[in-house]
Protein backbone atom coordinates (compact mmCIF):
# COMPACT_ATOMS: atom_id res chain seq x y z
CA UNK A 1 0.00 0.00 0.00
CA UNK A 2 3.01 2.31 -0.28
CA UNK A 3 3.06 5.22 -2.61
CA UNK A 4 6.23 6.67 -3.93
CA UNK A 5 6.39 10.17 -5.29
CA UNK A 6 8.85 10.65 -8.07
CA UNK A 7 10.58 13.98 -8.29
CA UNK A 8 10.31 15.73 -11.62
CA UNK A 9 10.55 19.22 -13.04
CA UNK A 10 7.10 20.07 -11.72
CA UNK A 11 8.62 20.02 -8.26
CA UNK A 12 10.89 22.96 -8.90
CA UNK A 13 7.99 24.97 -10.17
CA UNK A 14 6.02 23.86 -7.14
CA UNK A 15 8.79 25.01 -4.79
CA UNK A 16 8.87 28.42 -6.46
CA UNK A 17 5.13 28.72 -6.09
CA UNK A 18 5.30 27.61 -2.50
CA UNK A 19 7.80 30.37 -1.79
CA UNK A 20 5.54 32.94 -3.38
CA UNK A 21 2.61 31.70 -1.40
CA UNK A 22 4.60 31.65 1.81
CA UNK A 23 5.54 35.27 1.32
CA UNK A 24 1.90 36.05 0.83
CA UNK A 25 0.85 34.05 3.86
CA UNK A 26 3.46 35.59 6.11
CA UNK A 27 2.98 39.14 5.00
CA UNK A 28 -0.81 39.26 4.84
CA UNK A 29 -1.71 38.23 8.41
CA UNK A 30 1.06 40.46 9.67
CA UNK A 31 -0.46 43.42 7.91
CA UNK A 32 -3.89 42.45 9.10
CA UNK A 33 -2.89 42.13 12.70
CA UNK A 34 -0.20 44.81 12.88
CA UNK A 35 1.96 42.26 14.62
CA UNK A 36 5.19 42.60 12.71
CA UNK A 37 8.04 42.44 15.20
CA UNK A 38 10.12 44.97 13.30
CA UNK A 39 7.29 47.48 13.15
CA UNK A 40 6.50 47.02 16.79
CA UNK A 41 10.11 47.54 17.78
CA UNK A 42 10.28 50.74 15.78
CA UNK A 43 7.12 51.90 17.42
CA UNK A 44 8.41 50.96 20.87
CA UNK A 45 11.48 53.12 20.35
CA UNK A 46 9.35 56.21 19.85
CA UNK A 47 6.72 55.38 22.44
CA UNK A 48 7.19 57.05 25.79
CA UNK A 49 4.36 55.42 27.64
CA UNK A 50 2.83 52.28 26.25
CA UNK A 51 -0.84 53.00 25.72
CA UNK A 52 -3.14 50.39 27.21
CA UNK A 53 -4.23 48.54 24.12
CA UNK A 54 -7.78 47.44 23.65
CA UNK A 55 -8.59 43.99 24.91
CA UNK A 56 -9.38 41.58 22.10
CA UNK A 57 -9.96 38.30 23.97
CA UNK A 58 -8.76 35.01 22.58
CA UNK A 59 -7.86 35.23 18.90
CA UNK A 60 -6.60 32.53 16.51
CA UNK A 61 -3.24 34.29 16.33
CA UNK A 62 -3.15 34.63 20.12
CA UNK A 63 -3.84 30.91 20.28
CA UNK A 64 -0.96 29.80 18.06
CA UNK A 65 1.38 32.19 19.82
CA UNK A 66 0.33 30.85 23.23
CA UNK A 67 0.21 27.11 22.70
CA UNK A 68 3.92 26.66 23.39
CA UNK A 69 3.69 28.26 26.85
CA UNK A 70 2.15 25.13 28.37
CA UNK A 71 5.27 23.05 27.66
CA UNK A 72 6.93 24.73 30.64
CA UNK A 73 3.96 26.22 32.52
CA UNK A 74 1.52 23.33 32.23
CA UNK A 75 -1.67 22.84 30.22
CA UNK A 76 -3.73 26.05 30.47
CA UNK A 77 -0.95 27.43 32.66
CA UNK A 78 -1.62 24.96 35.48
CA UNK A 79 1.91 24.06 36.46
CA UNK A 80 2.64 20.75 38.16
CA UNK A 81 6.32 21.55 38.56
CA UNK A 82 8.41 24.36 40.00
CA UNK A 83 7.55 26.72 37.13
CA UNK A 84 5.05 29.42 38.03
CA UNK A 85 1.43 28.82 37.00
CA UNK A 86 -0.40 31.50 35.09
CA UNK A 87 -3.77 29.82 35.33
CA UNK A 88 -6.31 32.20 36.81
CA UNK A 89 -4.15 35.28 36.27
CA UNK A 90 -5.75 38.20 34.47
CA UNK A 91 -4.70 39.25 30.97
CA UNK A 92 -3.39 42.50 32.47
CA UNK A 93 -1.21 40.66 34.97
CA UNK A 94 0.24 38.38 32.27
CA UNK A 95 0.85 41.27 29.87
CA UNK A 96 2.70 43.32 32.49
CA UNK A 97 4.78 40.32 33.57
CA UNK A 98 5.79 39.49 29.99
CA UNK A 99 6.68 43.10 29.20
CA UNK A 100 8.81 43.24 32.34
CA UNK A 101 10.56 39.98 31.47
CA UNK A 102 11.22 41.41 28.03
CA UNK A 103 12.72 44.65 29.35
CA UNK A 104 14.71 42.83 32.03
CA UNK A 105 12.90 44.68 34.81
CA UNK A 106 11.74 41.33 36.18
CA UNK A 107 14.41 38.72 37.03
CA UNK A 108 14.38 35.42 35.16
CA UNK A 109 16.71 32.67 34.00
CA UNK A 110 15.04 31.89 30.70
CA UNK A 111 11.78 33.86 30.45
CA UNK A 112 13.48 37.08 29.39
CA UNK A 113 15.14 35.23 26.52
CA UNK A 114 11.69 34.09 25.36
CA UNK A 115 9.86 37.39 25.90
CA UNK A 116 12.37 39.19 23.66
CA UNK A 117 11.05 37.07 20.77
CA UNK A 118 7.69 38.84 20.77
CA UNK A 119 6.54 42.32 19.83
CA UNK A 120 4.46 44.19 22.42
CA UNK A 121 1.38 43.57 20.28
CA UNK A 122 2.08 39.85 20.21
CA UNK A 123 2.51 39.91 23.98
CA UNK A 124 -0.89 41.56 24.19
CA UNK A 125 -2.45 38.76 22.11
CA UNK A 126 -0.72 36.11 24.24
CA UNK A 127 -1.94 37.72 27.46
CA UNK A 128 -5.46 37.95 26.10
CA UNK A 129 -5.42 34.26 25.21
CA UNK A 130 -3.65 32.90 28.29
CA UNK A 131 -5.65 35.13 30.59
CA UNK A 132 -9.02 33.88 29.38
CA UNK A 133 -8.86 30.45 27.73
CA UNK A 134 -9.38 27.41 29.94
CA UNK A 135 -10.60 29.57 32.81
CA UNK A 136 -13.82 28.46 34.43
CA UNK A 137 -14.70 31.97 35.50
CA UNK A 138 -13.45 35.00 33.69
CA UNK B 139 -3.15 9.22 -11.64
CA UNK B 140 -4.16 10.36 -8.22
CA UNK B 141 -0.80 11.86 -7.31
CA UNK B 142 -0.85 14.03 -10.39
CA UNK B 143 -4.31 15.22 -9.60
CA UNK B 144 -3.35 16.11 -6.04
CA UNK B 145 -0.36 18.05 -7.21
CA UNK B 146 -2.36 19.99 -9.78
CA UNK B 147 -4.92 20.85 -7.15
CA UNK B 148 -2.16 21.84 -4.80
CA UNK B 149 -0.56 24.14 -7.36
CA UNK B 150 -3.89 25.72 -8.06
CA UNK B 151 -4.33 26.37 -4.35
CA UNK B 152 -0.88 27.84 -4.05
CA UNK B 153 -1.57 30.14 -6.95
CA UNK B 154 -4.88 31.27 -5.57
CA UNK B 155 -3.10 32.27 -2.38
CA UNK B 156 -5.40 30.27 -0.16
CA UNK B 157 -3.77 28.38 2.65
CA UNK B 158 -3.50 24.65 2.56
CA UNK B 159 -5.37 22.15 0.51
CA UNK B 160 -8.48 22.06 2.64
CA UNK B 161 -10.75 23.62 0.09
CA UNK B 162 -9.76 21.33 -2.74
CA UNK B 163 -8.10 18.06 -2.25
CA UNK B 164 -9.30 16.92 1.08
CA UNK B 165 -12.79 18.27 0.69
CA UNK B 166 -13.30 16.10 -2.36
CA UNK B 167 -11.65 13.07 -0.86
CA UNK B 168 -13.58 13.17 2.38
CA UNK B 169 -16.07 10.42 2.81
CA UNK B 170 -19.64 11.66 2.69
CA UNK B 171 -20.47 9.14 5.39
CA UNK B 172 -18.07 10.43 7.99
CA UNK B 173 -20.07 12.32 10.56
CA UNK B 174 -16.98 13.85 12.15
CA UNK B 175 -13.75 15.13 10.75
CA UNK B 176 -11.21 12.37 11.25
CA UNK B 177 -7.56 12.94 12.05
CA UNK B 178 -5.16 10.03 12.29
CA UNK B 179 -1.81 10.54 14.03
CA UNK B 180 1.09 8.16 13.45
CA UNK B 181 3.49 8.04 16.42
CA UNK B 182 2.75 8.73 20.08
CA UNK B 183 5.97 10.55 20.95
CA UNK B 184 6.53 14.24 21.71
CA UNK B 185 5.08 15.46 18.42
CA UNK B 186 2.28 12.98 17.82
CA UNK B 187 0.88 12.73 21.32
CA UNK B 188 0.90 16.54 21.70
CA UNK B 189 -0.91 16.92 18.37
CA UNK B 190 -3.53 14.30 19.30
CA UNK B 191 -4.20 15.84 22.70
CA UNK B 192 -4.47 19.40 21.43
CA UNK B 193 -6.69 18.41 18.51
CA UNK B 194 -9.22 17.04 21.01
CA UNK B 195 -8.65 19.82 23.51
CA UNK B 196 -9.23 22.57 20.96
CA UNK B 197 -12.06 20.76 19.14
CA UNK B 198 -13.70 17.88 21.04
CA UNK B 199 -15.97 17.13 18.06
CA UNK B 200 -13.06 15.72 16.05
CA UNK B 201 -12.44 11.99 15.82
CA UNK B 202 -8.76 11.43 16.63
CA UNK B 203 -6.92 8.13 16.28
CA UNK B 204 -3.37 7.75 17.58
CA UNK B 205 -1.30 4.86 16.25
CA UNK B 206 1.65 3.83 18.40
CA UNK B 207 3.16 0.36 18.86
CA UNK B 208 4.52 0.92 22.36
CA UNK B 209 2.30 0.69 25.44
CA UNK B 210 4.81 2.70 27.46
CA UNK B 211 6.74 5.50 25.80
CA UNK B 212 10.11 6.13 27.43
CA UNK B 213 11.17 9.73 26.92
CA UNK B 214 14.63 10.51 25.57
CA UNK B 215 14.59 13.66 27.71
CA UNK B 216 15.95 12.56 31.09
CA UNK B 217 17.22 9.24 29.68
CA UNK B 218 20.73 10.65 30.18
CA UNK B 219 19.78 11.11 33.85
CA UNK B 220 18.98 7.36 33.90
CA UNK B 221 22.41 6.58 32.41
CA UNK B 222 23.97 8.67 35.18
CA UNK B 223 21.97 6.84 37.86
CA UNK B 224 19.90 9.92 38.78
CA UNK B 225 16.55 8.57 37.54
CA UNK B 226 14.99 5.17 36.92
CA UNK B 227 13.32 3.93 33.75
CA UNK B 228 10.02 4.12 35.61
CA UNK B 229 10.56 7.85 36.07
CA UNK B 230 10.71 8.39 32.31
CA UNK B 231 7.86 6.08 31.21
CA UNK B 232 4.68 7.70 29.84
CA UNK B 233 1.43 5.95 29.02
CA UNK B 234 -1.67 6.75 26.96
CA UNK B 235 -4.29 6.15 29.64
CA UNK B 236 -5.28 9.80 30.10
CA UNK B 237 -5.31 10.52 26.36
CA UNK B 238 -7.79 7.65 26.00
CA UNK B 239 -9.99 8.14 29.03
CA UNK B 240 -10.00 11.91 29.48
CA UNK B 241 -9.58 13.16 25.93
CA UNK B 242 -11.42 10.38 24.09
CA UNK B 243 -8.56 9.66 21.73
CA UNK B 244 -8.72 6.28 20.05
CA UNK B 245 -5.25 4.90 20.85
CA UNK B 246 -4.41 1.93 18.63
CA UNK B 247 -1.46 -0.21 19.71
CA UNK B 248 -0.06 -0.96 16.30
CA UNK B 249 2.41 0.28 13.67
CA UNK B 250 1.57 2.02 10.44
CA UNK B 251 3.12 0.16 7.53
CA UNK B 252 1.68 2.07 4.60
CA UNK B 253 -0.17 5.20 3.58
CA UNK B 254 -2.49 5.32 0.61
CA UNK B 255 -2.83 9.02 -0.02
CA UNK B 256 -5.32 8.56 -2.84
CA UNK B 257 -7.69 6.66 -0.57
CA UNK B 258 -6.88 8.68 2.59
CA UNK B 259 -6.05 5.45 4.39
CA UNK B 260 -3.33 4.13 6.66
CA UNK B 261 -2.59 0.42 6.72
CA UNK B 262 -1.46 -1.06 10.01
CA UNK B 263 0.81 -4.02 10.65
CA UNK B 264 -2.21 -6.04 11.80
CA UNK B 265 -3.79 -5.52 8.41
CA UNK B 266 -6.37 -3.05 9.70
CA UNK B 267 -7.03 0.00 7.53
CA UNK B 268 -7.78 3.36 9.15
CA UNK B 269 -9.31 6.18 7.11
CA UNK B 270 -8.53 9.84 7.68
CA UNK B 271 -9.46 13.30 6.46
CA UNK B 272 -6.10 14.61 7.60
CA UNK B 273 -3.04 12.65 8.63
CA UNK B 274 -0.27 13.69 11.00
CA UNK B 275 3.01 11.78 10.82
CA UNK B 276 5.44 12.07 13.77
CA UNK B 277 7.64 8.96 13.61
CA UNK B 278 10.82 10.52 15.00
CA UNK B 279 14.15 9.34 13.64
CA UNK B 280 15.69 6.34 11.98
CA UNK B 281 19.42 5.61 11.74
CA UNK B 282 21.56 5.55 8.62
CA UNK B 283 22.92 2.14 9.51
CA UNK B 284 25.18 1.98 6.48
CA UNK B 285 26.93 5.29 7.20
CA UNK B 286 29.44 3.61 9.51
CA UNK B 287 31.07 0.41 8.28
CA UNK B 288 30.51 -2.49 10.64
CA UNK B 289 27.61 -0.81 12.47
CA UNK B 290 24.11 -2.27 12.23
CA UNK B 291 20.92 -2.53 14.19
CA UNK B 292 22.13 -5.93 15.46
CA UNK B 293 25.40 -4.39 16.71
CA UNK B 294 23.45 -1.58 18.40
CA UNK B 295 21.30 -4.14 20.21
CA UNK B 296 24.23 -6.16 21.53
CA UNK B 297 27.62 -4.45 21.79
CA UNK B 298 27.40 -0.78 20.85
CA UNK B 299 24.06 0.84 21.73
CA UNK B 300 23.03 4.20 20.31
CA UNK B 301 20.65 4.88 23.23
CA UNK B 302 19.11 7.61 21.08
CA UNK B 303 15.65 6.08 21.22
CA UNK B 304 14.90 5.54 24.87
CA UNK B 305 13.87 2.13 26.21
CA UNK B 306 15.80 -1.10 25.75
CA UNK B 307 18.72 0.89 24.35
CA UNK B 308 18.95 3.04 27.49
CA UNK B 309 18.87 -0.05 29.70
CA UNK B 310 21.61 -1.75 27.66
CA UNK B 311 23.98 1.21 27.80
CA UNK B 312 23.29 1.70 31.51
CA UNK B 313 24.09 -1.97 32.23
CA UNK B 314 27.35 -1.69 30.30
CA UNK B 315 28.36 1.35 32.33
CA UNK B 316 27.56 -0.43 35.59
CA UNK B 317 29.59 -3.47 34.50
CA UNK B 318 32.61 -1.46 33.35
CA UNK B 319 35.66 -1.74 35.64
CA UNK B 320 37.27 1.34 37.21
CA UNK B 321 39.83 2.77 34.82
CA UNK B 322 37.64 1.87 31.83
CA UNK B 323 37.22 3.95 28.72
CA UNK B 324 33.83 5.14 27.50
CA UNK B 325 33.74 6.16 23.85
CA UNK B 326 30.82 8.29 22.67
CA UNK B 327 30.55 8.99 18.97
CA UNK B 328 28.46 12.06 18.09
CA UNK B 329 27.04 12.57 14.58
CA UNK B 330 27.18 15.55 12.25
CA UNK B 331 24.25 17.99 11.93
CA UNK B 332 21.32 17.75 11.75
CA UNK B 333 20.45 15.21 14.42
CA UNK B 334 18.06 14.67 17.33
CA UNK B 335 18.83 16.80 20.41
CA UNK B 336 22.01 18.73 19.56
CA UNK B 337 23.15 19.00 23.23
CA UNK B 338 22.25 15.32 23.92
CA UNK B 339 25.66 13.65 23.50
CA UNK B 340 27.34 16.26 25.72
CA UNK B 341 24.77 16.10 28.50
CA UNK B 342 25.23 12.33 28.31
CA UNK B 343 29.02 12.62 28.70
CA UNK B 344 28.47 14.94 31.68
CA UNK B 345 26.09 12.65 33.55
CA UNK B 346 28.15 9.53 32.83
CA UNK B 347 31.15 11.46 34.18
CA UNK B 348 29.15 12.32 37.29
CA UNK B 349 28.55 8.60 37.86
CA UNK B 350 32.14 7.61 37.09
CA UNK B 351 33.65 10.32 39.29
CA UNK B 352 31.83 8.88 42.28
CA UNK B 353 32.13 5.19 41.49
CA UNK B 354 34.98 4.61 39.03
CA UNK B 355 37.16 7.72 39.24
CA UNK B 356 40.07 6.39 37.18
CA UNK B 357 37.84 6.05 34.11
CA UNK B 358 37.81 8.30 31.05
CA UNK B 359 35.28 9.47 28.49
CA UNK B 360 36.29 10.24 24.92
CA UNK B 361 33.82 12.00 22.66
CA UNK B 362 34.57 11.42 19.00
CA UNK B 363 32.65 14.08 17.11
CA UNK B 364 31.84 14.30 13.40
CA UNK B 365 31.53 18.10 13.87
CA UNK B 366 33.96 20.91 14.58
CA UNK B 367 31.72 22.56 17.15
CA UNK B 368 28.69 21.61 19.16
CA UNK B 369 25.68 22.97 21.02
CA UNK B 370 26.39 25.03 24.19
CA UNK B 371 30.08 24.14 23.67
CA UNK B 372 31.63 26.87 25.83
CA UNK B 373 29.19 26.18 28.67
CA UNK B 374 29.82 22.43 28.55
CA UNK B 375 33.59 22.82 28.40
CA UNK B 376 33.58 25.23 31.29
CA UNK B 377 31.43 22.86 33.34
CA UNK B 378 33.58 19.85 32.51
CA UNK B 379 36.75 21.64 33.63
CA UNK B 380 35.11 22.58 36.88
CA UNK B 381 33.25 19.36 37.66
CA UNK B 382 35.27 16.61 35.99
CA UNK B 383 38.82 17.88 35.34
CA UNK B 384 40.75 15.56 33.01
CA UNK B 385 37.92 13.06 32.68
CA UNK B 386 36.21 14.10 29.43
CA UNK B 387 38.17 14.50 26.23
CA UNK B 388 36.46 15.90 23.13
CA UNK B 389 37.87 15.47 19.62
CA UNK B 390 36.38 17.36 16.68
CA UNK B 391 36.16 16.16 13.09
CA UNK B 392 39.55 17.51 12.04
CA UNK B 393 41.35 16.08 15.05
CA UNK B 394 40.36 12.44 14.72
CA UNK B 395 36.74 12.71 15.80
CA UNK B 396 35.03 11.38 12.71
CA UNK B 397 34.55 7.62 12.84
CA UNK B 398 34.36 5.60 9.64
CA UNK B 399 34.25 2.04 10.93
CA UNK B 400 33.49 -0.01 14.03
CA UNK B 401 34.55 -3.53 14.97
CA UNK B 402 32.00 -4.92 17.41
CA UNK B 403 33.98 -8.08 18.22
CA UNK B 404 37.20 -6.18 18.97
CA UNK B 405 35.29 -3.26 20.60
CA UNK B 406 37.15 -0.68 18.52
CA UNK B 407 36.26 2.28 16.36
CA UNK B 408 38.34 3.60 13.49
CA UNK B 409 38.83 7.31 12.80
CA UNK B 410 41.01 9.14 10.26
CA UNK B 411 43.68 9.14 12.96
CA UNK B 412 43.66 5.45 13.82
CA UNK B 413 41.95 2.86 15.97
CA UNK B 414 40.45 3.57 19.41
CA UNK B 415 39.53 0.92 21.92
CA UNK B 416 36.60 1.31 24.29
CA UNK B 417 35.22 -0.66 27.21
CA UNK B 418 31.85 0.90 26.55
CA UNK B 419 31.13 2.25 23.08
CA UNK B 420 28.07 4.42 22.42
CA UNK B 421 27.56 5.04 18.72
CA UNK B 422 25.10 7.86 18.10
CA UNK B 423 24.79 7.11 14.41
CA UNK B 424 23.83 9.62 11.69
CA UNK B 425 20.07 9.97 11.34
CA UNK B 426 17.19 10.50 8.95
CA UNK B 427 13.40 10.75 9.21
CA UNK B 428 11.55 7.79 10.75
CA UNK B 429 11.10 4.84 8.44
CA UNK B 430 7.41 5.29 7.61
CA UNK B 431 8.02 8.84 6.30
CA UNK B 432 10.86 7.49 4.21
CA UNK B 433 8.93 4.53 2.86
CA UNK B 434 5.97 6.68 1.91
CA UNK B 435 7.87 9.27 -0.09
CA UNK B 436 7.50 12.13 2.38
CA UNK B 437 11.26 12.76 2.53
CA UNK B 438 13.40 14.73 0.10
CA UNK B 439 17.04 14.16 -0.87
CA UNK B 440 18.17 15.29 2.60
CA UNK B 441 16.43 12.32 4.22
CA UNK B 442 14.02 14.63 6.12
CA UNK B 443 10.50 15.83 5.29
CA UNK B 444 9.91 19.27 3.73
CA UNK B 445 6.79 20.98 5.11
CA UNK B 446 4.82 24.18 4.89
CA UNK B 447 5.92 25.98 8.06
CA UNK B 448 2.49 27.39 8.88
CA UNK B 449 0.57 24.15 8.86
CA UNK B 450 3.37 21.54 8.81
CA UNK B 451 1.61 20.08 5.81
CA UNK B 452 3.95 18.08 3.62
CA UNK B 453 5.06 19.87 0.46
CA UNK B 454 5.45 16.42 -1.08
CA UNK B 455 1.87 15.44 -0.40
CA UNK B 456 -1.10 17.58 0.61
CA UNK B 457 -3.36 16.32 3.39
CA UNK B 458 -0.42 14.80 5.28
CA UNK B 459 1.29 16.84 8.00
CA UNK B 460 4.77 15.89 9.18
CA UNK B 461 5.95 17.13 12.57
CA UNK B 462 8.76 16.57 15.06
CA UNK B 463 12.26 15.35 14.34
CA UNK B 464 11.20 13.95 10.95
CA UNK B 465 10.30 17.33 9.42
CA UNK B 466 12.52 20.13 8.19
CA UNK B 467 11.67 23.00 10.54
CA UNK B 468 14.25 25.53 9.40
CA UNK B 469 16.33 26.91 12.24
CA UNK B 470 14.55 24.90 14.95
CA UNK B 471 16.57 22.13 16.57
CA UNK B 472 15.22 18.57 16.66
CA UNK B 473 13.93 18.53 20.23
CA UNK B 474 10.97 17.21 22.17
CA UNK B 475 9.95 20.78 22.97
CA UNK B 476 10.08 21.72 19.29
CA UNK B 477 8.17 18.55 18.30
CA UNK B 478 5.36 19.33 20.73
CA UNK B 479 5.33 22.94 19.53
CA UNK B 480 4.90 21.66 15.93
CA UNK B 481 2.17 19.29 17.12
CA UNK B 482 0.11 22.07 18.67
CA UNK B 483 0.57 24.38 15.68
CA UNK B 484 -0.42 21.59 13.30
CA UNK B 485 -3.48 20.81 15.46
CA UNK B 486 -4.61 24.46 15.50
CA UNK B 487 -4.02 24.75 11.73
CA UNK B 488 -5.92 21.57 10.91
CA UNK B 489 -8.90 22.81 12.91
CA UNK B 490 -8.84 26.12 11.01
CA UNK B 491 -8.59 24.25 7.71
CA UNK B 492 -11.58 22.06 8.62
CA UNK B 493 -13.49 25.28 9.32
CA UNK B 494 -12.48 26.60 5.92
CA UNK B 495 -10.43 29.38 7.49
CA UNK B 496 -6.87 30.51 6.93
CA UNK B 497 -4.49 29.23 9.66
CA UNK B 498 -2.81 31.94 11.73
CA UNK B 499 0.96 32.22 11.28
CA UNK B 500 2.53 30.74 14.40
CA UNK B 501 5.59 31.54 16.32
CA UNK B 502 7.42 28.50 17.55
CA UNK B 503 9.41 28.01 20.70
CA UNK B 504 12.16 25.81 22.03
CA UNK B 505 13.99 25.47 25.32
CA UNK B 506 16.53 22.73 25.94
CA UNK B 507 17.90 22.23 29.42
CA UNK B 508 21.04 20.16 29.96
CA UNK B 509 22.18 18.87 33.30
CA UNK B 510 25.94 18.69 33.87
CA UNK B 511 25.60 17.44 37.45
CA UNK B 512 22.92 17.57 40.13
CA UNK B 513 22.42 21.28 40.84
CA UNK B 514 24.29 22.36 37.69
CA UNK B 515 22.02 23.15 34.75
CA UNK B 516 22.34 25.16 31.55
CA UNK B 517 19.83 26.01 28.85
CA UNK B 518 19.36 27.25 25.33
CA UNK B 519 16.16 29.01 24.33
CA UNK B 520 14.81 30.15 21.00
CA UNK B 521 11.74 31.84 19.54
CA UNK B 522 11.16 31.30 15.85
CA UNK B 523 9.02 32.99 13.25
CA UNK B 524 8.22 32.58 9.61
CA UNK B 525 9.89 34.46 6.84
CA UNK B 526 9.86 33.85 3.13
CA UNK B 527 12.96 31.76 3.81
CA UNK B 528 11.05 29.45 6.15
CA UNK B 529 11.38 29.22 9.92
CA UNK B 530 14.08 31.53 11.31
CA UNK B 531 15.16 32.46 14.82
CA UNK B 532 14.01 35.91 15.86
CA UNK B 533 17.09 38.13 16.16
CA UNK B 534 17.69 39.39 19.68
CA UNK B 535 15.62 36.64 21.29
CA UNK B 536 16.63 33.33 22.83
CA UNK B 537 20.21 32.38 23.51
CA UNK B 538 22.20 30.57 26.15
CA UNK B 539 22.71 30.62 29.89
CA UNK B 540 25.35 33.36 30.35
CA UNK B 541 28.89 31.93 30.48
CA UNK B 542 29.50 33.85 33.72
CA UNK B 543 26.34 32.56 35.43
CA UNK B 544 26.99 32.02 39.13
CA UNK B 545 26.36 28.81 41.09
CA UNK B 546 22.99 30.03 42.26
CA UNK B 547 21.78 30.60 38.71
CA UNK B 548 23.13 27.23 37.54
CA UNK B 549 21.32 25.55 40.44
CA UNK B 550 18.16 27.40 39.52
CA UNK B 551 18.42 26.16 35.93
CA UNK B 552 18.86 22.59 37.19
CA UNK B 553 15.66 22.95 39.23
CA UNK B 554 13.86 24.36 36.20
CA UNK B 555 15.05 21.39 34.10
CA UNK B 556 13.07 19.12 36.41
CA UNK B 557 10.13 21.56 36.42
CA UNK B 558 10.18 21.61 32.63
CA UNK B 559 10.11 17.81 32.44
CA UNK B 560 7.20 17.52 34.87
CA UNK B 561 5.14 20.02 32.92
CA UNK B 562 5.91 18.94 29.37
CA UNK B 563 5.07 15.27 30.00
CA UNK B 564 1.89 16.35 31.81
CA UNK B 565 1.05 18.70 28.93
CA UNK B 566 1.49 15.89 26.38
CA UNK B 567 0.47 12.61 28.06
CA UNK B 568 -1.32 13.84 31.20
Ligand SMILES: Cc1cc2nc3c(=O)[nH]c(=O)nc-3n(C[C@H](O)[C@H](O)[C@H](O)COP(=O)(O)OP(=O)(O)OC[C@H]3O[C@@H](n4cnc5c(N)ncnc54)[C@H](O)[C@@H]3O)c2cc1C
Nearest residue numbers: 181183184185214215249250278335462463473474475477
Ligand atom coordinates in the same frame (compact mmCIF):
# COMPACT_ATOMS: atom_id res chain seq x y z
C1 LIG C 1 19.51 11.48 24.99
C2 LIG C 1 18.47 12.45 24.53
C3 LIG C 1 18.09 13.50 25.34
C4 LIG C 1 17.12 14.39 24.93
N1 LIG C 1 16.78 15.43 25.75
C5 LIG C 1 15.87 16.34 25.36
C6 LIG C 1 15.50 17.42 26.21
O1 LIG C 1 16.00 17.55 27.33
N2 LIG C 1 14.59 18.30 25.75
C7 LIG C 1 14.00 18.17 24.55
O2 LIG C 1 13.16 19.00 24.20
N3 LIG C 1 14.32 17.15 23.71
C8 LIG C 1 15.24 16.23 24.08
N4 LIG C 1 15.55 15.18 23.24
C9 LIG C 1 14.97 15.11 21.88
C10 LIG C 1 13.60 14.46 21.84
O3 LIG C 1 13.63 13.19 22.40
C11 LIG C 1 13.10 14.34 20.39
O4 LIG C 1 13.36 15.52 19.70
C12 LIG C 1 11.60 14.05 20.36
O5 LIG C 1 11.37 12.79 20.93
C13 LIG C 1 11.04 14.13 18.96
O6 LIG C 1 9.66 13.86 18.94
P1 LIG C 1 9.01 13.05 17.72
O7 LIG C 1 7.55 13.03 17.96
O8 LIG C 1 9.54 13.57 16.46
O9 LIG C 1 9.64 11.58 17.88
P2 LIG C 1 9.52 10.56 19.10
O10 LIG C 1 9.30 11.27 20.37
O11 LIG C 1 10.69 9.66 18.99
O12 LIG C 1 8.20 9.74 18.80
C14 LIG C 1 8.08 8.93 17.67
C15 LIG C 1 7.07 7.83 17.97
O13 LIG C 1 6.58 7.30 16.75
C16 LIG C 1 6.43 5.93 16.88
N5 LIG C 1 6.48 5.37 15.53
C17 LIG C 1 7.52 5.34 14.67
N6 LIG C 1 7.16 4.75 13.53
C18 LIG C 1 5.86 4.41 13.65
C19 LIG C 1 4.93 3.75 12.81
N7 LIG C 1 5.28 3.32 11.59
N8 LIG C 1 3.67 3.56 13.26
C20 LIG C 1 3.30 3.99 14.49
N9 LIG C 1 4.15 4.60 15.33
C21 LIG C 1 5.41 4.81 14.91
C22 LIG C 1 7.57 5.50 17.77
O14 LIG C 1 7.28 4.27 18.42
C23 LIG C 1 7.66 6.66 18.74
O15 LIG C 1 6.91 6.42 19.90
C24 LIG C 1 16.51 14.24 23.66
C25 LIG C 1 16.88 13.18 22.86
C26 LIG C 1 17.85 12.28 23.26
C27 LIG C 1 18.20 11.14 22.39
